Amino acid sequence: MLASMLGAFFGTARAPMTGAPEPDGGTLWSQFAVVRSNPSYLWLLALGCTQFLAVGVMLAAAPYFASYVLGDPKATSTLFAALIGPILLTMPLWVRLSKRYEKRGAMLLAGLLFGGGTAAATATPLLGALYAHLMLFVVGVGFAGVQLLQFSMLADVIALDAASTGKRRAGVFTGLWTAIESAVSSFGALIFGAVLSMGGFVSSDPGRPVVQPESAISAVLLGQTAVPAFIIFLAVLMTFRYRLTAEHVLHDPQQPSASGEIRPAAP
Template sequence: MSNSASDKLSEQNKKIDLSTKLAFGAGDLGTAITAMIGISFLSPFLTDVAGLSPGLAGRTQLVGKVWDAVNDPMVGVLSDRTLSKWGRRYPWMIWGAVPFGLFFFLNWIVPHFSDNPEFNQIALFWYYTAASILFNAFYTVVNLPYTALTAELTKDYDERTSLNSFRFTFSIGGSILSLVIALIITKFVPEDKALKYLILGAICAIISVLPIYWCVWGTRKRAEAVGNQNPEIEQPVSIPYLQQLKIAFTNIPFLFVIGIYLCSWLAVQLTAGIIPYFVVNLMKLPEIHITLVPLTVQGTAMSMLFVWSNISRRLGKKAVYFMGMSSWLIAQIGLFFIQPGQTGFMYLLCVLAGVGVSCAYLVPWSMLPDIIELDELRTGQRREGIFYSFVVFIQKICLGLAVALMLESLGWAGYLKPVGNIAQIQPDAVLNIIRFFIAPVPAIALFLGLILTYFYPITKEAHAEILAELERRKNRV
């Protein structure tokens, strides 16, 4: 890079131009589309369309999540050690994008293996397990290096919050787009559920791949410039793997971020996973509300992102998290007591939940780059991949277990599959399970997250001291 370009970046080191922020945000669009379609529709697709028992449907998702969690640290460590003209992160995104879309689509096919119902159940279980493993593996290949870019595009505390605001605007926008596509397909293919999901999977697979390449080409120039000014960012990590684990898990602020992120997303994904059953079986509403409910939550969350980002600049990340989670807790408690016929009240609670969900997107991911600088101060090396991978590793293990337990519980309680397109009247035990997973479990997770946030030690002032010490160390070299 020329000296003039370096000087220009040095003068504007705390500011990222709009086109770069847009390109960075686009990197989360495709993965958000697939994640929202998966969490909103995969469980009812497997139980009600593919015909798997709730237990097998839960286990196939659990196996996929466990493998996904296992390969997260592998990809994180390997991307930390990658050395190429494209840097450490971009080769993974470039080569992983197309398989990521392809294997997502394969999750929405209903193959017929045998006329023997028992054999067909087992064959379907292994088919969806394989599809889940492959999709989740390539999800990690493109998404984990992408998330690690946050710390490589800027070192500024507030600019990272702004960068994540763009990321999650695209993320929530992708969620909304996928739900709108689902609404349109439902309108034109109202009766044939298998065809509806096949079309939905195909369209979302195609549009999920392209934004990844936008992100690569739109942020590479900035990443290269920052890397030239801060060569330590692009240096492969030399610390042995087991020693990296030990260092990571003795970093106390990192453990707080893991807990905050886990509690937030446990609440998000458990609520999203049970919504199809909550809407149809407990609220007794038409299936279109399966899409409208998360659409309301995500729409509210997106509208609040830049509000929270601006408040964070004045009051800090912890204050924003407390305000957002308080709103969300009220919504979760209300969902426990809601009764069929209270549809307007349900949507009011969705809006309150959306206010908090935006904080779950924004705050934990804005904290993690600060942890990386603290680790750099202690170890002398930049290890974005290992930290990002272990946040997601623990999240996926716990969420995989939670979703599997939810579906197993529905099966134990005697869940009745729809007859054609008509939902059956469920036993009281099933309705109690739905209430349990829509409110008390997410509410407990949110409350624990608030406790962890209260004790989180890295403030804006503490982060400024970390950066100042890193700068002094660099100048002494």
């Protein structure tokens, strides 16, 4: 890690700067004023927040799902591996799909895989732990596409803003994106906690399971499956409203069209 950081620093130390320097982002309110004038960014941020929320709920639920549904607290690590593993394996696939079906089409497919795998995991009590891991792998494939395409679409929005305003404001857009992502992901844990509370869950460490009422076990299962599936399917519906696609392109990437759209950048 240190070697790569030093290599990146010394390798780019003398690289020339292009374009005007990015202005200071200013206060938080001034940054909100900047993004408020960019509807494409606001819609993409809303889409991303919905996806972040679904992921946040799933991550909060995973240890409880392993302990109380699978009956094995140690399965938390293998569930995370099934979810995260496909990110490295399927990134090239999602790049190809985004070129063939446009980013919006690929995002729809990623969201459907994410939501479909999550919803299908509801059958875990009937089909067992192996089935749960296979469904989490399907979710991971969709999650990989969501992660890649979110940032690729964000790059399109930033490029459009630079082309239409002549200002470099990538720091403002990415800074707010990162801050809001962290906040929304944390809110997912609150949602899962509320689901547990409604199910009558007896407070305990998921690493040391205690006897729970059936309603609490059901709450854990739904918190890991049905609740994030519902949220991610909302994101799928929102994706249909995303309009920054190549089919609307009339000009080069650096020249906004009359409708204010540009050719999206490659992932």
